[in-house]
Every structure is written in structure tokens, then in C-alpha cells.
Amino acid sequence: MRTLVLDQGYQPHRVVDWRRAVTMLFDGKVEVLEEYDEAIWKSATVVMRMPAVVRLLRRVRGKRSIKFSRINVAMRDDFACQYCGRRLPLKQLTYDHVVPRSKGGPTRWENIVMACYPCNERKADRTPREAGMTLRTKPVKPTGLPVIAFRIERSGSIPEAWASWLYWNVELESD
Template structure:
């Protein structure tokens, strides 16, 4: 069945849960319904798609590892220069390593082999190859799961609760 986005009291995404768990939290008064999809579970109770906890929950910060898989997820498995979604994507340093560019979320993007070779050891500006999306560090590991749902066209209403989701 459908999934529900759980927000902290501060509207920060916390989790994705089942619709049943979300309904229990709303009925018990521990959460309030923020968004619904128009369907009803029973009279005057719409089917929730986003709920917000009434009390703030402290969540410890967890560093997201800079891995090829996470970079591909962040960039939606597409070349950040031409937009193709080919199988043979490579990783490209926006500021090349030969010019002091390091391995960071803000300096690595996915690129097709053709664009990576064309750019060479130049910056995107020097190569006249603007980036489609500026590289940025994801704010949480939950970002990837939310992005998958939104990009899949399932929960477009979640988009406004996630920073950096395009």
C-alpha cells in the first residue's frame, strides 16, 4: 500500500512509514495530518501522505558516505552536463584534481564518458559546459529514499519538504 512521509515538529523529514502506522499516530494524537491524497479511510478521515509529529524528536547527525552509488543516486543516474541517462556513467571532478579539486560532494558529479572526455581537465566554464544541477551534499540519508518516490512520480507533495530536491 502507500507510504507516508513523517516530519518532525520542525517540518524536517524524519522517516517514511506505512499508512497504517501513520493513521495510528494521528488517531493517538501524536501526529497531525499535513497532506492527504483525497481518498478516505473512513468518513471524514482522509488517507494521509504526510504527517507531522506534535513533539520535536532529537535525531543524531549521521554523515552520508561519499560513494559512487550515493553520487549516482544524488544525480538521478544522469549526466550532469548533457542529461543522458546511459549505463556507462563516470564520475567527474568539477574542479579537476590536477588543479587542486578534491573529493567532496560539492566537487564531483556524474557524467557520461563523452562529456567527461570533452571537458577534460578544464572547469565547466572553461569548457562551455554548464552543469544542469549544482552539486551539493545531501542533508540526510532519507533524502535518497524520498527522492526515489518523488522522481518516480508517486509522491509529488513530498517535494516541498526536502531541501535540494529538484
């Protein structure tokens, strides 16, 4: 069994063997966010279960690169649709290729913005100019988000306990 380690900012940091996660827990380095059903040990009153997701209590040192992911695009765009400006919950936002893929628009920081579903549908397969829509800000690659590069191993299955911590952190396929 493997344990997903998040950094202090709840971004996936690395994957470790569950025994390593237990050591980190006893060393006071992490807190447990999700557990597997399997018990490691139990007494009359306490059951300790295998940790599935843990979070580092201290900041990770070192250079950080900004991952190109939905959550980071959303953070850059302040959780607002870049066409109508409405701030919305994450699940009501999607990402939009400013220059559509069909017209050669790349999947890159500079060509991806958050959009609400109605604006995204209205814009359809057109550039903002063609659709008569205006971008609120010019999309750029941010320099200072509290995130760390992380790739999910494509082979091997992702434990269910990790799912909610991973979806918004999955690296977008960039060109």
C-alpha cells in the first residue's frame, strides 16, 4: 500500500510506502487526512489504520516549479470566468483555449483561461474576437504559486482515497 504525501499547501508532493508515512506520523512531520480500511494495530479502545493521504506540517524547502494544472489556472485567474468576470466555485468553471485547438491554439499557460460553462459554450470554437468577447486579463505563466511539480504515475491504479486530492492537481497535457 502506498501513501500520498501532500505538501503544506495540500498539493501532491510525493508517494511513499505506507510504513514510511507511519514513521513520518510518529515523528510529528505529517497529519493524516485519509485512511485505508486496513488496521495497522488495535487496542481495546484505539484502532490505527493505514494512512492513505497525509499532509506535511512544515513547508517543503527548495525551488518550486509551477505546475500547469486546473487548480493552478483557477488560482491564477482568481476563480473567475475570464470573459464575464463572475467568480464561481471550481466545479462551475472549466478551462478554455483562448485560440481554439482547432485553430492551432496550444495548451499552455498563455492560451488557457478559466471560463464559466455558459461563456465557454457561447465562445465555442472561435477566438474571442470572432465571438465578440473580451478577455479580462492576458493569460501569463505565473511565477509565484505555492505548488510543486508532480506527475501521477500513469501505470498502476490510483487508490480511491486519493481521488479527491488529485483531480484538481492533475497536470494538464501541454503541447
